[in-house]
Amino acid sequence: MKIDRVALTSARRRSVNVLMLGSTALCAALTVAALAFVLGYLVYQGGSSLNLAFFTRLPTPVGEPGGGMANALLGSAKLLLLAALVGVPLGFMAGLYIAEFASPGPAFALRYATDLLNGVPSIVIGIVAYTLVVLPMHHFSTIAGGVALAIMMVPVTVRGTEEFLRAVPPSLREASLALGATRWITIARVVVPAASRGILTAVMLGLARVAGETAPLLFTALNNRFWSHGWTEPTASLPVMIFTYAIAPYDDWHRQAWAAALVLLALVLTANVAARVMVRRPAVSPG
Amino acid sequence: MPAGGWRARLRNGDEVAHLMALLFGLTLALLTTLVAFELVVNSSLARHRFGWSFLTGQTWDPVADQYGAAPFIYGTVVTSAIALIVAVPLGIGAALFLAELAPRRISDALTLVIELLAAVPSVVYGLIGVAVLVPLMRQYVQPALQRVAGSIPVFTGPAYGVGYLTAGLVLAIMIVPFIVSVVREVLLAVPREQREAALALGSTRWESTARVVLPYARLGVFGAVFLALGRALGETMAVTMVIGNRPEISASLFAPGYSMAAVIANEFTEATGNLYLHALVEIGLVLFLLTMIVNAFARILIVVTTRRGTAA
Numbered sequence: 001m002k003i004d005r006v007a008l009t010s011a012r013r014r015s016v017n018v019l020m021l022g023s024t025a026l027c028a029a030l031t032v033a034a035l036a037f038v039l040g041y042l043v044y045q046g047g048s049s050l051n052l053a054f055f056t057r058l059p060t061p062v063g064e065p066g067g068g069m070a071n072a073l074l075g076s077a078k079l080l081l082l083a084a085l086v087g088v089p090l091g092f093m094a095g096l097y098i099a100e101f102a103s104p105g106p107a108f109a110l111r112y113a114t115d116l117l118n119g120v121p122s123i124v125i126g127i128v129a130y131t132l133v134v135l136p137m138h139h140f141s142t143i144a145g146g147v148a149l150a151i152m153m154v155p156v157t158v159r160g161t162e163e164f165l166r167a168v169p170p171s172l173r174e175a176s177l178a179l180g181a182t183r184w185i186t187i188a189r190v191v192v193p194a195a196s197r198g199i200l201t202a203v204m205l206g207l208a209r210v211a212g213e214t215a216p217l218l219f220t221a222l223n224n225r226f227w228s229h230g231w232t233e234p235t236a237s238l239p240v241m242i243f244t245y246a247i248a249p250y251d252d253w254h255r256q257a258w259a260a261a262l263v264l265l266a267l268v269l270t271a272n273v274a275a276r277v278m279v280r281r282p283a284v285s286p287g
Numbered sequence: 288m289p290a291g292g293w294r295a296r297l298r299n300g301d302e303v304a305h306l307m308a309l310l311f312g313l314t315l316a317l318l319t320t321l322v323a324f325e326l327v328v329n330s331s332l333a334r335h336r337f338g339w340s341f342l343t344g345q346t347w348d349p350v351a352d353q354y355g356a357a358p359f360i361y362g363t364v365v366t367s368a369i370a371l372i373v374a375v376p377l378g379i380g381a382a383l384f385l386a387e388l389a390p391r392r393i394s395d396a397l398t399l400v401i402e403l404l405a406a407v408p409s410v411v412y413g414l415i416g417v418a419v420l421v422p423l424m425r426q427y428v429q430p431a432l433q434r435v436a437g438s439i440p441v442f443t444g445p446a447y448g449v450g451y452l453t454a455g456l457v458l459a460i461m462i463v464p465f466i467v468s469v470v471r472e473v474l475l476a477v478p479r480e481q482r483e484a485a486l487a488l489g490s491t492r493w494e495s496t497a498r499v500v501l502p503y504a505r506l507g508v509f510g511a512v513f514l515a516l517g518r519a520l521g522e523t524m525a526v527t528m529v530i531g532n533r534p535e536i537s538a539s540l541f542a543p544g545y546s547m548a549a550v551i552a553n554e555f556t557e558a559t560g561n562l563y564l565h566a567l568v569e570i571g572l573v574l575f576l577l578t579m580i581v582n583a584f585a586r587i588l589i590v591v592t593t594r595r596g597t598a599a
Binding site for chain 1: 300301303304305307308309310311312314315316318319320321322325326328329376377378379380381383384385387388389397399400401402403404406407408409410411412413414415417418419460463464467491492493494496497517520521522523524528548551552555556567568571574575578579582586
């Protein structure tokens with residue numbers, strides 16, 4: 001009798017074991033299926049709407065079929081260029097300071113500032129770029145959008161720089177110093193080159209992330225149905241175009257939105273996969 | 288220090304490099320401060336006019352210049368809560384599978400796939416939400432929920448498709464990758480001996496996971512949840528596209544609502560009066576403070592667990 005009860009509990013425990021482990025597998029499968037669905041649906045919807053005109057033509061007025069998003073592609077490229085030119089050097093030098101020069105107190109404070117900046121919702125970054133650039137200039141511009149994206153690039157670059165500089169083995173540093181190199185020669189010629197691939201990867205991941213940002217551009221770069229000349233005019237961008245076209249009630253525009261989303265996702269995922277092939281490192285670092 | 292000392296130091300390459308890097312470090316600190324400063328300064332009109340009642344006021348009427356943020360705060364909180372209710376069990380389950388069950392290579396491959404999910408831009412989720420989820424909710428899910436649980440007030444009212452529930456579900460899909468990724472890291476940091484001891488005492492794989500590994504890692508798991516919450520609170524585009532954009536508080540989850548980020552996204556370019564603009568910036572300030580607190584929590588919890596995990 002007693003043995004039966006033991007057998008019974010162990011059978012129950014075993015079935016609970018199988019059931020629960022099975023459901024964790026189900027959770028993983030569901031999550032992976034979500035990506036498969038997103039990709040599959042985008043390829044299905046976007047693929048049929050994507051053509052050469054999408055890359056070469058301007059948007060057409062409502063009701064007129066055809067047209068493309070050439071201006072949005074160029075606009076996104078210009079915005080990303082600004083973000084990289086402003087945000088990356090600033091982030092790189094700050095990261096260098098934290099990793100190589102700062103004493104523990106300031107390093108902690110700056111790391112905290114970086115995390116804080118990284119956690120600020122992108123729409124709030126948009127507000128700040130608006131008050132800093134749009135208000136003084138009195139109009140929306142490519143520069144304003146670029147500043148918003150640049151602010152978002154800073155914490156990503158700081159973190160990547162610091163992380164990969166710290167990962168350089170001390171022996172390299174010591175060898176250089178032992179050969180009589182000064183500290184900054186060691187940093188510039190030995191430590192930074194050794195970490196450069198990792199830092200580039202982090203920057204690439206950061207650019208891929210801000211390339212898809214819509215919220216900070218809504219009231220900085222705004223949008224534009226035509227080519228944007230120079231840097232002081234409002235400009236179209238791929239994500240804002242997707243948003244505008246997706247919420248409009250026209251089927252033509254919806255098809256364009258799908259095509260744009262497919263192009264954007266292809267760019268973002270390619271950058272992510274390439275970055276991961278270059279350096280094996282988790283995309284979502286804790287915090 | 289005498290002036291000659293400074294000049295001598297500036298001829299030294301090490302000192303110059305240090306100084307340069309320090310300047311950029313200070314710029315970083317300044318930039319973060321500037322973000323907070325701009326939000327505070329540019330919301331001053333609204334703060335002085337409405338005081339704390341800004342947070343509790345339910346009227347949002349730009350024509351009458353009357354602004355209360357309660358409907359938006361409510362929308363943000365409700366959608367984030369729905370997202371957590373769905374995403375936390377799903378994410379922890381998936382992370383358990385990846386960290387405890389799956390062979391390392393399969394685990395790494397699946398983790399890569401799930402992390403790619405985190406890289407999908409928000410606006411793309413919004414597009415799929417509008418095109419797929421909203422009709423699905425309107426035609427099938429909401430009527431079905433109403434039939435089964437229609438007596439509960441949260442599942443009443445007409446099925447619009449857009450609304451709190453739909454926005455919460457889109458958010459859930461968006462934050463799952465963060466939960467999976469961080470929880471997996473935290474679980475992998477749990478020492479092997481913990482598992483082996485539990486298994487040696489005769490527990491099943493699940494018992495060792497549920498009674499030993501998870502409790503050991505619980506602070507880190509909470510950290511992951513807070514991190515995901517920080518994301519959900521500030522998420523803009525996808526929510527804006529599916530929440531319905533109506534500034535009212537409704538008990539029903541089927542009803543269209545509004546969120547803090549969404550109202551900023553929709554109305555910022557229309558804000559003609561200064562008070563209107565300042566009210567929107569103040570919503571941004573509230574959002575900033577909220578995410579700051581949540582992220583700080585997340586950070587502390589994750590640092591505490593991963594340190595303890597690797598030290599043990």
